Amino acid sequence: MLERxxxxxxxxxxxxLNGAVFGTWASRVPALAEQIGAEVGSLGLALLGASIGLAFTAPLAARICAVHGSRGVLIASSLLSPLLLPVLALSESPLQFGLTLIALGASVAAMDVSMNVAAVVVVRALQRPLMPQFHAGFSVGGLIGSLGSAAAAQAHWTPMKHFVLAAVVGVLVTALIAKRIPGGVGERHREEVTERANVLKSPVLWLLASVALCSAIAEGAAADWSALFMVRERGMGDAAGAYAYxxxxxxxxxxxxxxxxxQRRLGSHRLLAVGGGLAATGLALAVLVPFPAAGYVGFGLAGLGLAFSFPVVMDLASETGKRADGSGGERELGLVTTIAYTGFLAGPPIVGGLAHVSSLVVxxxxVALVTALIIPTTLLARRAARQAASV
Incomplete structure (x- = not known):
């Protein structure tokens, strides 16, 4: 079966798998915060570690994938990421927690970039807009990870016991699928990508990256803070809080x-704008209506609205770098991913800092206001793309 x-x-x-790793540790943030004795301010700074690892590793991973293909990077990072979960559970202070998250963030960044490059290979081979479906895999993984976290919290498992089991499963899954992961490149392609692509001068690419940035801030806030928001602001228990994510x-x-x-019906840009508005509305509902049900509905609407932001942006970005032979786009993906990860980089300290001086509601x-910026930025990106096409 695996051969086929x-x-x-x-x-x-x-x-x-990537989503499951992320959902596993993100949903246990309340338990980990209690373990290391962190308040919202110090927790926000500790969570910054994951974003630092993500932001600094993404461009390096993109360069490696451009020259050598994504398969090797993807296999290595898919093995390392689950193995770092038990190390995270060893943390005894916010500093240790943050330092471990730097390593985990770096591994996840390499995994994220290389899996998107692999997805582009498949999308171009099949000539179908499948990028959202691949990213659905991340969401399903996040669901599996968060439900596993809820079950572990309900059973009073320590983060260590929980994360060891998750690591074993992750390594086994990677070993089973490693041979079937795409991503190889030919020697001609390797020679072409040694010439640095001038991706920094593309207005379209920067606007798309800005959409990804706003989306990443919102998605990161939901992942890192939704459970804690439901626990501390809406009076839910740890297990019930995990259900928000x-x-x-x-x-x-x-x-x-x-x-x-x-996506075929609305088009990529219209879909991005509509989704941004829906996500902003959902987050506003969660924070403005002081009932637990509104929180769950609001985070659900946010997930619905943000569903297409990152995959559609990645698809559009890769197309800006596509060559006549069907290759290319790795560096464009790397740039957009790096900019997006600055959202994860800025999100934790901003949310934690504002919460420290006010509340998680504020x-x-x-974050809801930032999410609303997706709408005008997308419209500008569409205009820039049309102008570039007419030249």
């Missing part, structure tokens, strides 16, 4: 999985 696994399915499984992941996964006909309200 298609590259498309293997790539989808990698997206799922689970709901976010469910709506995001469903939208991505069934979104191919919607800080997540700020």
């Amino acid at each position: 696994m298609s590259p498309r399915l293997a790539t989808f499984v990698v997206f799922l 689970a709901g976010f992941s469910v709506t995001m996964a469903l939208a991505r999985w069934f979104g191919e006909p919607i 800080s997540l309200g700020f």
Whole structure:
């Protein structure tokens, strides 16, 4: 059966694994915060570690993938990321927690860039807008990770016991699919990509990166703070709090999985703008209506609205660097991913800092405003793309 696994399915499984790793540790933030004795301010700074690792590793991973293909980077990072979970559970202070998150963030960044490059290979081979479906795998993985975290919290498992089991499963899954992961490149392609692509002068690419930035801030806020928001601001227990991110992941996964006909009908740019408005509305609902039900519904709407932001932006960005032979786009993906990760980089300290001087309600309200910026930025990106095409 594994010998007949298609590259498309293997790539989808990698997206799922990445989401599961992220959902596993993100949903146990309340337990980890209690373990290391962190308040919202110090916790926000500690969470900054993951974003630092993400932001600094993404461009390096993109360069390696451009020259050598994505397969080797993807396999190595898919093995390392789960193995770092038990190391995270060893943290006894916010400093240790933050330092370990730097390593985990670096591994996840390499995994994220290389799996998107692999997905582009599959999308171009099949000539279908499948990028949202691949990212649905990440959302499903986030759901699996968050539900596993809820079950572990309900069973009173320590983060260490929980993370060791997750690490074993992650390594086994990677070993089973490694041979079917796409991403090889030929020698001609290697010679071409040694010439640095001038991606920094593209207005379209920077606008797309800005959309990804706003989306990343919102998605990171939901992942890092939704559970803690429901626990501290809405009076839920740890297990019930974890379901907020689970709901976010469910709506995001469903939208991505069934979104191919919607993307064909609306078009990429209109879909981005509509989604940004829906996500901003959901976050505003969660923070403005002081009832737990509104929080769950709001985070669910946010997941629905943000579902297409990152995959559609990645798809559009890769097309700006596509060559006549069907290759290219790795450096463009690397730039957009790096800019997006600055959202993860800025998000934790901004949310934590605002919460420290006010509350999580105020800080997540700020995130809702940032999310609304997706709408005008997308419209500008569409205009810039049309102008570039007419030249």
